Amino acid sequence: MKAKREALVSLFTAMREGKVDEDIIDLLLLINSIRGVYTTSSCSGRIGIIEEPALGAKPLSRWLIKEHHPIEFEEAKAALKNAEKGLIFLKSQPPIFHVIAEDLERAKKLHELGLASGFKYTTFKVISKRYLVEINATEYLTAPLGRDGKVLVSDDYLRFALEIGNSMLRRSKGRLPRLMENFKRLREELGEDELFYELAEEFGIESAV
């Protein structure tokens, strides 16, 4: 699969540059080692504060703070000092994996795997002849905090919303081990991809997962 080769080169390059969330490196290596599937953009889940110039203008958004682990009240409060313009939101998002499958059979297995691992919002799209499966969960928080540099919530509210956002993140990340186990089983079923191991060696990536 030429497309898989390109995706692997892209992933291994990003890993060498430290650009891949540490929390999911093993999972990404595992998934990519399976024959007939590969990952594209994935995220280990995050919580942060974002400024959106106007509703819907997502590409122009600016994160004031963004972490892949729970954040403290003090960090959030400090980040809010940098708010300037637009709507300010506290956002919490679960881990999300985008996995391309070569055929419908694999796509269906990935879909079931996601659901069985507790990622209840797993879906797919067909793009050209490939199947893009999105392994996603339901724990999303989008809480407005203020506008145009002005914070409109009390410290107590910020603590409260952070507590909920952090809980959601812990909860959804808590499913990653189960997802890992299920992918190991899938690898036994579908087999390993030689290409993955070859390229991992070329790039000096530790591929045994």
Added chain:
Amino acid sequence: MKAKREALVSLFTAMREGKVDEDIIDLLLLINSIRGVYTTSSCSGRIGIIEEPALGAKPLSRWLIKEHHPIEFEEAKAALKNAEKGLIFLKSQPPIFHVIAEDLERAKKLHELGLASGFKYTTFKVISKRYLVEINATEYLTAPLGRDGKVLVSDDYLRFALEIGNSMLRRSKGRLPRLMENFKRLREELGEDELFYELAEEFGIESAV
């Protein structure tokens, strides 16, 4: 399609009982009149205040207020007086349509149609041999307001969050006319379903859309 027959009976019965969101009745009739597709659960978009006993316990949730159109500050404040137990959230959700397609070709067209109509979070799943396409958008708000009967936000914040939630709802509902136009075009392409018109007549539903 036996499954389509059952779905249509279910829809027409619900319409006669006044249980279907008025805002989307025409759209639902239009979609169901197309050969090889039919709708299951759909919603015209909503904003409301919900109590969730604990994170994730969705079936036990209780809406304090829920409307398919923007809500006023006074309505929200009054509804909050009934809060008792659990986390209290203001939630705003876009219109969402679940459409079953008989085959992959139709599913792909539905998927493209959803995206082309501005419903950027349109995806699908394969269930047995059917394709369930979810036409969904990105305008979701989930803002915590309090806990266990206690409201932890000021009136100003409630007005502010409501303003954002209401804007999101208006924005996503504003795409419904475009969706309607695109489905009309799809019907010209895929053809009409005799079964739909027969059953509509039996149930006394005005089916010309």
